[in-house]
Amino acid sequence: MAFNNFTAPLQYPAPSPAALKLQFVGQKIADVPAPATIIDVAVARRNCALMLETAEKLGLGFRAHIKTHKTTELSKLQVGDDALSVKLVASTLAEIEGLLPWLLECKSQSKEISILYGLPLSPSAIPRLAAVSRLLGPGTVGVFADHPAHIKYLDQVEETTWPGQIPVFVNVDIGYHREGVAADSKQLAEIGYALAASQRAHLGGMYTHFGSSYGVSSPAEALRDLGIELEGLKKGAVEFLKCSSMPDAKNGQASKVVLSIGASPTATAAQNITENTKGAEEYRALIQSISESFDVELHAGVYPLMDMQQLATRARPETSVADPTKTLLTFKDLGVRTLVEVASVYPDRGEKPEALIAGGIIVMGREPCKSYPGWGVVSAWPHASGQVYDPEGSKTGWIIGRVSQEHGNLVWEGPRDKLRELTIGEKLLVWPNHACIAGVNFGYYLVVDSDGADGDQIVDVWVRFRGW
Incomplete structure (x- = not known):
């Protein structure tokens, strides 16, 4: 399978960051041409720090989705300055390719890298994903599978093209019906058989996206959906491991297989547990119980910026229980x-x-x-x-x-x-x-900092990754 040299950076050349900064940095919002998109980095910093702090307090992993913003700068905030590992999900190959300079820098710092291509694998994506893997090293680039054919395509890839074992995250559908297969479906079992027999791929984890959680209207409802998501993915993992005959399967239980759960409302709802809101102990106990057999990680994407849809979920209270001066989900957090x-x-x-x-x-x-x-x-x-x-x-x-x-x-x-x-x-x-x-x-964001001396002054410009 030949490598396709026409990658997104070549097909969709980005504007010059230096030229953009020369044009906009120092200007006031009111003086720049409209329409434009403005990011308040102070809000993004707070939202990213809160998510990382929540995962740490709950003993969970965290995998940042970068599809919302498609920038290196905000990806860094999502991961955190002191992170020893960089775990990401991307919806387009362009996002992964765009992050390569930073990811190579992370590699030079001996940081663990794990980036997932966020759609079930298409054959045309393989050459570009393989090229990234060759640069970052074996095991750094993983894929999603919800059909045994996805494993078959990986088995056709030569080791010289895509070195090492390829991590596969199996998509489980717990009711949203976007991607993934149900826990009790024959198709999930067939994926297990194919993966167990594969010479090129291995199980990286189980993954679900519970988009139905966007319909919640309170912290209690958001926590309920978090529980549904976690229990549903656990059921899928147990059924998968039973039929896969993999070394991880022990009497129907998994030995520290990764369960990756999240949509921004449910990942945001996890923050209620650390706030000791109503019902928090029930969900803390659920997480602890499932964590005895699985490594649980949260994933989310829109949470650094938030928007009117997230505000409508009311997945967090308006203010912190511990510190009423600290807002959690208001207009100030968008x-x-x-x-x-x-x-x-x-x-x-x-x-x-x-x-x-x-x-x-x-x-x-x-x-x-x-x-x-x-x-x-x-x-x-x-x-x-x-x-x-x-x-x-x-x-x-x-x-x-x-x-x-x-x-x-x-x-x-x-x-x-x-x-x-x-x-x-x-x-x-x-x-x-x-x-x-x-x-x-928009090809770029104009960045302000409301924690700075002038919250209306442009302090930076972040270029978005374009293309597919």
């Missing part, structure tokens, strides 16, 4: 905003005042949010406070109520006597529904 400019205003269009922004579907995405009828909430910026639409509170403020391709229609919700007047040319910052989608059509 680290990404979209800068837009008012193109026109329509105060008398109908029952509700409206305005137009140059920011429709290709800027905001079209993913809905269960807590309100829109595609973004306009923040109070540039003011420190003001009338903001709160889905759980006043429900009064500007939201993006309709979207076309480049057009976004702002709609005023609530009493007219509280109306925030807008003017043509005015810049606004909007909290998007889904951070992963809102950044897609």
Whole structure:
């Protein structure tokens, strides 16, 4: 199988970070062209540190998903400065290739590297994954499998092309029905037989993504889904090991096979356990019980930035039980905003005042949010406070109520006597529904630091990895 030299960095050349920094660093948010995506690194630092701290307190591993931001800089925050191991998941080959300079640096520092390609393996991905593995070393690049054919493709790869045993994480479906197979399915057993007989692949772990958890509306519901996820993946692992005839199988129990669980709501919910919120002890005991036989790790992606969807889950309380001055899941914990400019205003269009922004579907995405009828909430910026639409509170403020391709229609919700007047040319910052989608059509992020002397000043520019 020949190596395909046309990798994402060649097909999708990135803009010059040095040129971007020369253009933007030192400018104020209000002075840069709109639309643009703004990341507050202070918020991202706090969110990343809290996740790492939670995993450590609970005795769990953590694997950072980088699909939300697709940057080296935020990947480093997710892993942590002092980490001895770098465990990641990526949704595209471009993300893995984009991280290579940093990963090679980690290798030179003797850090353990484990990066997973986050879709069940496609044959066309093998040459590029193999090339990365040759650079990083055997066992560093793993793949997902939810069909025995995935193992067959790996068995056809020559050792000189992809050195060493290839780690395979088996996808188990516990009800979300995206990727993966059910614990009691014949297909899961067939994967086990194929992996047990494989000369090239070995079991790296079991993996599930419980996207259904985005429907939760409280810390208690989020913890419940965390329990469902953990129990469901454990069941899949036990059934898999029974039929696989692998050395790890001992009377139907696994000997420290990795169970990787998570979606941002359930991974976020794990933080409630360390806060000793209601029901925390029950889930702490569940984790401890399963950890006797398995190595449990959390994985998550959108948590460093958060967004309106995550806010709608209410997977954490608004403030810390231990420290009420510390926010956990409020507007203050959302680290990404979209800068837009008012193109026109329509105060008398109908029952509700409206305005137009140059920011429709290709800027905001079209993913809905269960807590309100829109595609973004306009923040109070540039003011420190003001009338903001709160889905759980006043429900009064500007939201993006309709979207076309480049057009976004702002709609005023609530009493007219509280109306925030807008003017043509005015810049606004909007909290998007889904951070992963809102950044897609931007080649870079403008970075501010609200912990610094001026939270409105651009302090850095982070280039996103593009392509597939």
